[in-house]
Amino acid sequence: MMQKPLGLLARLAYPALAASVLFPAFAANAQSVSADTIVAERGHYLAIAADCAACHTAPGGGKAFAGGYGIASPLGSIYSTNITPSKEHGIGNYTEEEFAHALREGIRRDGAHLYPAMPYTSYTKLTDEDVHALYVYFMTSVKPVESTPQKTALPFPYSIRASMAVWNVLFLDDTRFKSDPAKSAEVNRGHYLSYALAHCDTCHTPRNAMMAETGSSPLAGASLSSWYAPNITSDPHSGIGDWSNEDLFRYLKTGDVPGKAQAGGPMAEAIEHSFQYLNDNDLRAIVAYIKQVPAISDAKDAAPRESYGKTSNREAAYRGLSVGKVSHGEYLFSGECAACHRPSGQGSPDGYYPQLFHNTAVGAPIADNLITTILMGVRREVHGHTTYMPGFGQGSYVDSLSDQDIADISNYVEQTFGNPNVKVTPDDVKLIRSGGPKPLIAQLGAFTVPAMIIAALIIAAAILFLIRRSRRTQA
Secondary structure, three states, rough: OOOOOOHHHHHHHHHHHHHHOOOHHHHHHHHHHHHHHHHHHHHHHHHHOOOHHHEOOOOOOOOOEEEEEEEEEEEEEEOOOOOOOOOOOOOOOOOHHHHHHHHHHHHHHOEEEEEOOOOOOOOOOHHHHHHHHHHHHHHHOOOOOOOOOOOOOOOOOOOOOOHHHHHHHHHOOOOOOOOOOOOHHHHHHHHHHHHHHHOOOHHOOEEEOEEEEEEOOOOEEEEEEEEEEEEOOOOOOOOOOOHHHHHHHHHHHOOOOOOOOOOOHHHHHHHHHHHOOHHHHHHHHHHHHHOOOHHHHHOOOOOOOOOOOOOHHHHHHHHOOOOOOOOOOHHHHHOOOHHOOOOOOOOOOOOOOOOOOOOHHHHOOOHHHHHHHHOOOEEEEEEEEEEEEOOOOOOOOOOOOHHHHHHHHHHHHHHHOOOOOOOOOHHHHHHHHHOOOOHHHHHHHHHHHHHHHHHHHHHHHHHHHHHHHHHHHHH
């Protein structure tokens, strides 16, 4: 567990103070070393807040920051790079300016463009001081790893990294974070943490046809490959407006709020690698900011996601009967799910297996997260406690289920414990199994890059026209 920053910084600063009093000849050097150590410790905390380890550490025991994690995208898997200070395989030769370009503009030392799976569109808001602290941390405190991870190999035309220069012209807002004087210091701190570091917008903000964030709907929910990052605005039905501050604080700290939600997928990774280690003041600042985000509602949300469902006595009466006596979904639920979640849907008494009613994954207006949970399972480790559910997708579990099987189980769960308006088809499961909905940029294929270039030329021509017109008016 990370030590609280202020206490740690005080302990690091004390030796330098003592040296300046007792050994004046070494005072300047001691203070410099101590200052660098303090900056590196601050950079370490910032790297945790930015969740760098989640994406830059391969699952299954990969070395810290050595890369190799496959980030699922509609265009294909994008593999994270080695960001240890290895001079041959990592970022050891980067100057601080080059490091800043990569963080804020998505441009590597060799001039190649990064894909926005690396959230430079959020990191562009980082202050100069925080970029410096991160640089000092990675260059002085991270152990070099001398290996090159698997390289990203997207299909043409997405393999043309230079096309990202056009995408950046069209969509990158390369500006630093600015505090809002009308908001409290806590809310401004939470805003900076949520966007510049934790990059909540990367997952929770909808994206347009070209996979750029839709600025008019911040944090209103978005598909994230097979998962769905829900609306986290202050709307009481579509968002989390009915959550208390303590509910949200507990969720960020543990990933588990009984009677509301449990974290899975990328959110579980964020909690496992990042949020659980943030100090309480920073977590409460994030809560304060998120709770005042303007509400964005969706007409299809008649009630909060976690308000649906109740316990069931039906399955207990029919448990063990043949499929001819009960529906296929109920039969499968009895054999595959009831042992952990109980026939009543109440979960285990200790809460390890969550209840299925009053659960955001089951009460949501779309079943993406329910389907994905059944397919892929859940794993998160928080404060030394591991939560695990196996995936029942093809090839991932001994009792792997077909698309029809998972659709049937999902429908039984929705009708019995969740949102009865949701209907799941085998095609829905097939889509989620294949990586989720594809945006237009993925559907256009070979036409994507020419379309982006044409759009950039049109914008450039429009700007040039406006400049010339302005000069003529002034003349």
